Amino acid sequence: MAEIVLDEVTKRYPDGALAVDKISLDIADGEFVILVGPSGCGKSTTLNMIAGLEDISEGELRIGGKVVNNMAPKDRDIAMVFQSYALYPHMTVRENMAFALKLAKTPKEIIDQKVGEAARVLELEPHLDRKPANLSGGQRQRVAMGRAIVRDPAAFLMDEPLSNLDAKLRVQMRTQVSRLQKRLGTTTVYVTHDQTEAMTLGDRVAVMRNGLLQQVGTPQELYERPRNLFVAGFIGSPSMNFLPATIEDGKLRTRLADLPLTDQLRRTVGGATGRDVIIGIRPESFEDASLVTPENRPNGVTFHASIDVVESMGSDVFVYFTLEGKQDVSSAELDELARDSGMADVGASADQVVARLDAATQVREGDNAELWADTRKIHVFDPANGSNLSLATPDSAAAAGSLTDS
Amino acid sequence: MATTARQKVGWGTANTVAIFLALVPLLWIVSLSFKDPATITDATFWPKKWTWENYRGIFKTSEFTRALINSIGIALISTLIAVVLASMAAYAVARLSFPGKGLLIGMSLLIAMFPAISLVTPLFNIERTLHLFDTWPALIIPYVAFGLPLGIYTLSAFFREIPWELEKAAKMDGATPFQAFTRVIAPLAAPGMFTTAILVFIFCWNDFLFAISLTSTTNSRTVPAAIAFFTGSSQFTAPTGSIAAAAVVITIPIIVFVLFFQRRIVAGLTSGAVKG
Numbered sequence A: 001m002a003e004i005v006l007d008e009v010t011k012r013y014p015d016g017a018l019a020v021d022k023i024s025l026d027i028a029d030g031e032f033v034i035l036v037g038p039s040g041c042g043k044s045t046t047l048n049m050i051a052g053l054e055d056i057s058e059g060e061l062r063i064g065g066k067v068v069n070n071m072a073p074k075d076r077d078i079a080m081v082f083q084s085y086a087l088y089p090h091m092t093v094r095e096n097m098a099f100a101l102k103l104a105k106t107p108k109e110i111i112d113q114k115v116g117e118a119a120r121v122l123e124l125e126p127h128l129d130r131k132p133a134n135l136s137g138g139q140r141q142r143v144a145m146g147r148a149i150v151r152d153p154a155a156f157l158m159d160e161p162l163s164n165l166d167a168k169l170r171v172q173m174r175t176q177v178s179r180l181q182k183r184l185g186t187t188t189v190y191v192t193h194d195q196t197e198a199m200t201l202g203d204r205v206a207v208m209r210n211g212l213l214q215q216v217g218t219p220q221e222l223y224e225r226p227r228n229l230f231v232a233g234f235i236g237s238p239s240m241n242f243l244p245a246t247i248e249d250g251k252l253r254t255r256l257a258d259l260p261l262t263d264q265l266r267r268t269v270g271g272a273t274g275r276d277v278i279i280g281i282r283p284e285s286f287e288d289a290s291l292v293t294p295e296n297r298p299n300g301v302t303f304h305a306s307i308d309v310v311e312s313m314g315s316d317v318f319v320y321f322t323l324e325g326k327q328d329v330s331s332a333e334l335d336e337l338a339r340d341s342g343m344a345d346v347g348a349s350a351d352q353v354v355a356r357l358d359a360a361t362q363v364r365e366g367d368n369a370e371l372w373a374d375t376r377k378i379h380v381f382d383p384a385n386g387s388n389l390s391l392a393t394p395d396s397a398a399a400a401g402s403l404t405d406s
Numbered sequence B: 001m002a003t004t005a006r007q008k009v010g011w012g013t014a015n016t017v018a019i020f021l022a023l024v025p026l027l028w029i030v031s032l033s034f035k036d037p038a039t040i041t042d043a044t045f046w047p048k049k050w051t052w053e054n055y056r057g058i059f060k061t062s063e064f065t066r067a068l069i070n071s072i073g074i075a076l077i078s079t080l081i082a083v084v085l086a087s088m089a090a091y092a093v094a095r096l097s098f099p100g101k102g103l104l105i106g107m108s109l110l111i112a113m114f115p116a117i118s119l120v121t122p123l124f125n126i127e128r129t130l131h132l133f134d135t136w137p138a139l140i141i142p143y144v145a146f147g148l149p150l151g152i153y154t155l156s157a158f159f160r161e162i163p164w165e166l167e168k169a170a171k172m173d174g175a176t177p178f179q180a181f182t183r184v185i186a187p188l189a190a191p192g193m194f195t196t197a198i199l200v201f202i203f204c205w206n207d208f209l210f211a212i213s214l215t216s217t218t219n220s221r222t223v224p225a226a227i228a229f230f231t232g233s234s235q236f237t238a239p240t241g242s243i244a245a246a247a248v249v250i251t252i253p254i255i256v257f258v259l260f261f262q263r264r265i266v267a268g269l270t271s272g273a274v275k276g
Helices: A043-051 A093-103 A108-121 A137-149 A167-184 A195-201 A219-224 A229-234 A263-269 A332-341 A394-405 B005-033 B053-060 B062-095 B101-113 B117-129 B136-161 B164-172 B177-206 B209-213 B223-228 B240-275
Strands: A004-012 A018-027 A032-036 A058-063 A078-081 A155-159 A187-192 A204-209 A212-217 A241-248 A251-254 A258-260 A275-281 A286-288 A300-312 A316-322 A352-358 A368-374 A379-381
Touching: A004 A043, A018 A043, A018 A058, A018 A212, A032 A043, A032 A195, A043 A058, A043 A078, A043 A155, A043 A187, A078 A137, A078 B164, A093 A108, A093 A137, A108 A137, A137 A167, A167 A195, A187 A195, A195 A219, A204 A219, A204 A229, A212 A219, A212 A229, A229 A275, A229 A332, A229 A379, A241 A352, A251 A275, B005 B240, B053 B062, B053 B240, B062 B101, B062 B136, B062 B177, B062 B223, B062 B240, B101 B136, B117 B136, B117 B209, B136 B177, B136 B209, B164 B177, B177 B240, B209 B223, B223 B240
Parallel strands: A032 A187, A032 A204, A078 A155, A155 A187, A286 A352
Antiparallel strands: A004 A018, A004 A058, A204 A212, A241 A251, A241 A275, A251 A258, A275 A379, A286 A368, A300 A316, A300 A368, A316 A352
16 A cells, blocks of 8 residues: 655657656555546556656656655556456466466465455456466456456556456446455556546546646546646547637627626636637536526526437437537647547537437427527636636636545 | 369369379388389389388498487587577567667578578688588587578567567566566467477578588588488499488488477468568
8 A cells, every 4th residue: 555656757758759748646545546638648658657667757756655766667566457458378367366476475375365365356266277368358357457456566557457348348347446446445546548437437537638737636626627628628428519709898709699707707818808718518518498497597598509410318318509600619639639539530520519408308300499508617718728717726726626635 | 262173173183283293202212212222223113122221221330320410419409599599689679679670680681591502612711710610510600590580580470479568567567577588478489489499490400501511521410411421332332222211211300390390380480471
């Protein structure tokens, strides 16, 4: 058991490429922290640096209070679960799990006892004498977990451990990983590109982009108070809708409607008139206007939109529509999000809006429906640097974040 | 794809012809080795009178047995050195990026392509100057040199197929780099090393050119070269029967190898060819 502290940890490759840029992160003892971001954001490199599989160019890494920058992986007392599981194909399940203990010259009785215990927890007992090649994907994944837990390490590192499983099994294993971590109470750093996994598993989630840490916080905090455009677009499924807007005459002029400026916005943008901004609104913040209670109505605005597509999920209905306007939103962060989600590949237009409506809605494809949007939940972003203008200053946001952590 | 009867007959004929062409010389040598010296030239394919005389004859003198020992010793030592060196080089080629990697691969390919005959004269002079001529190292050195490219190509293809994450996992499990190699990577690469060893051994075992040029006495003369020095019972009789018997004796280990390890050899050759 140990806490892991990253203090301005940086990874620079010999060719000058900067993979990880001054990441500072305090991971408390027993905490489950997720590193999430699109591919190439440096999350795996960060994990490999914690593991000791890659050198740290600058900064300091402490595990359990000890600086481990120059320590070999075997001396760091951490176990890792790999995306490919990396089971030793020539060893049985039992030998795979016992390998680390054998290398550490643990007495045989203790090895047997620990392997037996891990096998029981992971329901691998009937498979102990089989080779990995004869196991199913889910079983292999459990062996990989077993190999990590038999060692009672100070910390677990997991590199996309569920991404090789099919969708259904992934959801089951997700719960199992979560239960296992709670039970063992071992500090865990988990890397994934899947925001659902990040949101459901983590005590805290660290969102990365281009080697930079964007925001660290509880899943709820990232969802409700994203610090910038990237975090806002990355967290949440379906993702947040972004629309261009202008601040004019003390109002926020959007394609939905003209909105009054909140006090917070008034403070951050001042009296600047004609300033372009990007507004973000989550699909969940929309509702079919006919289903909104009269007392709730004043909290939002109603508008008309012609519905392109209706997808009924049973519990909810997703509707897609486009709001006519003179220009699309564009920013480097949104471009990257589009690339990551594959939006750029399918050629979906950026100004398409998704709304998540109650299942009771009568909206049909082709309708010019009246929708309601909750204006309390609209975020306003600065197109230049992506920062969230509707939030309090970063300092007070961080303070609020640390309050919710404890 | 359905094969018609016509196709079956066509392929069957082609295969029979190919096997016939390959087997006739071999059967002929076997037949010759069992013929009585007096009937060697009787122009029949099968011996009229079967005899072990030729085999007894070649094992009677030390000329052949000594050559057999040389052959086995030189081929085994060369194979061992070549495989150990090649596995290290191949591991580096497959796993590391270092300056001059392309050059190393290019050079080893160049050596493999080099016509051996053009090296015989310089090697002869060098080895005479260094007093290596007609010793075991005289043959081991060129054999290792020519076995290495073969080994590096075959083995690097095998190493490349072993996922790198296994090594990382071993490191995380507390293995030193040496332990990771001996307990995880080497056992997985064992089929590859084995294949390489067989291929290199066959190359050393069959070589005639270096054996005839760089040896002069029974000190280091290997069987293929020694056979050329066989003499008949008198000055005017050709030692045909003895040569045939010796040829059969040295072919047997190769046939046994190939029969037992057919699959491995083919896998090794193709993996080297396609992915090397």
